[in-house]
Amino acid sequence: MSQANAIVLYDVPSSVTQPWVPNIWRIRFILNFKRLPYRTVWVELPDVETTLLSIKAPPTSYRSDNRPVYTLPVIVDPLRSRTKPMVLSNASTIAEYLETSYPARPVYPEGSRALQTLFVHYLQDVFVKPLLPILVPLSHQRLPERSQAHTPVNHPPQLSGPQREQAWRAVKEQFDILALTMDKNSGTDGDGVVTMGHEVSYADFSLCSVLIWIERVSPHDGWPRVRSWHEGRWIRLYDRCKEYMDVF
Known part of the structure; x- marks a missing residue:
């Protein structure tokens, strides 16, 4: 398939060598797992709304005053319509679309879509919350200068000392809860590493x-901590997903 016919994934550039935005990685994983040809278009944050309006992307959400909000990820699929490309925003909407439109190599094993959707909502709404005061300032530092100026953060520039340790303890509590839950898949019910048991x-x-x-954003502090937790469970999961981490 030519590059002109490949799916386009819009992502945010940064100073690190590989992309890091979690919601966008969810879509990149699906594209790689399904072996769908795609290419990445990098858009700095000040240019997101203008760029998405130019390709007629739907808003991700609406503010209280009913003004539209445009965020990434967004994909453009040139092959699913004879009249015009399919343009989609919102990671959950895109994931559903890719699964329905390209059912080979499903990411939702049969009968699991509802439970997996609830699991992902839990990750977004509960699990990541303690990480935000730590990782949002670090992520901001890794944006290009234009994007940093466009999106000032309300958190302290970087937590340090007792504040940082207290924040990581709160993160560890969430990882503890998740580890106990996923341990239920050990033995005959699964390998104890992946959510659905084996695949x-x-x-x-x-x-x-x-x-x-x-x-990517805390390689010398956060990542060594997480790697050491729960007898290396999280690095084992990382390694299971590693073959789907290509960036095109």
Whole structure:
């Protein structure tokens, strides 16, 4: 397939050598797992709304005053319509579309879509919250200068000392809860590493997207901590997903 016919994934550039935005990684994992040809278009944050309006991408959400909000990820699929490309926003919407439109190599094993959707909502709404005060300032530092100026953060520039340790303890509590839950898949019910028991799925890709975020923006503090927790469970999950981490 030519580059002109490949799916386009819009992502955010940064100073690190590999992308790190978790919601966008969820989609990249699916594209790689399904072996769908795609290419990445890098868009700095000040240019996101203009760029997405130019390709007629739907808003991700709406503000309280009903003004539209445009965020990444966004994909453009030139092959699913004879009249015009399919343009989609919102990671959950894109994941559903890719699974329905390209059912080979499913990321939702049969009968698991509802439970996996709830699991991903839990990751977004509960699991990652303690990480935000730590990783949002670090992520901001890794944006290009234009994007940093466009999106000032409200958190302290970087937690240090007792504040940082307290924050990581809160993160560890969430990892403890998740480890206890996933341990129920050990033995005859699974390998104890992946969410659905034996094979990687969308839930694993969503969780591994958070691990990538930690690894890329906190490689010398956060990632060594997480690697050491729960007898290396999280690095084993990372390794299971590693073959789907290509960036095109």
